Amino acid sequence: MVHKTDAVVSSKPVCKLAPGELRRVPTDRSRGLIGYHVACPACGFVNIALPDAEGLRVDEATTTFSERIGCLRCHAQLRIDHGAFFWEEGQRVRRRSV
Numbered sequence: 034m035v036h037k038t039d040a041v042v043s044s045k046p047v048c049k050l051a052p053g054e055l056r057r058v059p060t061d062r063s064r065g066l067i068g069y070h071v072a073c074p075a076c077g078f079v080n081i082a083l084p085d086a087e088g089l090r091v092d093e094a095t096t097t098f099s100e101r102i103g104c105l106r107c108h109a110q111l112r113i114d115h116g117a118f119f120w121e122e123g124q125r126v127r128r129r130s131v
């Protein structure tokens with residue numbers, strides 16, 4: 034199931050980001066983009082997205098990320114498109130006893 038919420042760009046400190054908020058690094062837009070902190074809308078974990086790593090491109094004018102981000106904690110798949118977050122819960126890994 035795909036969920037949708039607003040992707041809000043915030044300048045709050047990283048530890049204060051709410052689920053679904055993004056923080057530009059650096060927050061000063063006159064300086065070149067290094068990356069974004071992305072607070073997972075599913076679990077609130079703050080992931081780091083670095084453009085140019087793994088082919089990621091970010092259109093800052095429209096808040097659009099070219100690639101999905103996998104949350105490191107809950108494994109949700111996060112897509113950011115024109116200021117909206119679309120996300121799916123991660124697949125739980127089932128372990129079978131051998």
Ligand SMILES: [Zn+2]
Nearest residue numbers: 073076104107
């Ligand atoms: Zn998560």
